[in-house]
Amino acid sequence: xxxxxxxxxxxxxxxxxxxxxxxxxxxxxxxxxxxxxxxxxxxxxxxxxxxxxxxxxxxxxxxxxxxxxxxxxxxxxxxxxxxxxxxxxxxxxxxxxxxxxxxxxxxxxxxxxxxxxxxxxxxxxxxxxxxxxxx
Ligand SMILES: [Zn+2]
Numbered sequence: 001x002x003x004x005x006x007x008x009x010x011x012x013x014x015x016x017x018x019x020x021x022x023x024x025x026x027x028x029x030x031x032x033x034x035x036x037x038x039x040x041x042x043x044x045x046x047x048x049x050x051x052x053x054x055x056x057x058x059x060x061x062x063x064x065x066x067x068x069x070x071x072x073x074x075x076x077x078x079x080x081x082x083x084x085x086x087x088x089x090x091x092x093x094x095x096x097x098x099x100x101x102x103x104x105x106x107x108x109x110x111x112x113x114x115x116x117x118x119x120x121x122x123x124x125x126x127x128x129x130x131x132x133x134x135x
Contacts, residue, residue: 007032007052010071014079017098026083030075032057041074043081050078069109073099 007030019025032054041052052074060066076098080091096113103109 007071007075010068010075011050011079014072014076017102018076018079018083021098022083024083026079028079028082041078043078048082050075050082052078066108069103069107069112073109073113 011028011030015025015028026048028048028050030050030052033051034055035051035053037053037055039053040056041050043050052071057067057070057074060070073095077091077095080094085091085094096110099107099109099113
């Protein structure tokens with residue numbers, strides 16, 4: 001496994017970028033899990049675990065650059081929730097801005113972030129309902 005795409009390396013990168021931009025940092029852990037494939041990741045209220053869905057991730061995992069971009073976008077989005085930003089519109093806006101200034105607006109990460117945000121935001125609500133029943 002290429003170390004550049006390790007989820008914990010990317011989490012450390014995200015924590016550093018958010019600290020620089022917002023002056024906030026939180027303990028967090030990334031865990032892979034399998035759930036509804038239209039949901040890329042989620043965090044539960046009161047938890048510091050970022051769950052990344054390994055089903056959609058497996059489609060990009062063999063390409064180390066795509067894999068890095070993918071994990072950066074998903075982990076950043078969920079990490080912003082984790083530090084206390086509940087509002088989806090706000091999280092989407094900050095994610096796009098941060099990805100745009102870090103990778104550039106012509107980057108894969110930027111178009112990826114734009115493309116993937118909407119379906120996730122719709123589905124994550126259903127997923128949260130599902131998990132609160134399950135737990
Ligand atoms: Zn979200």
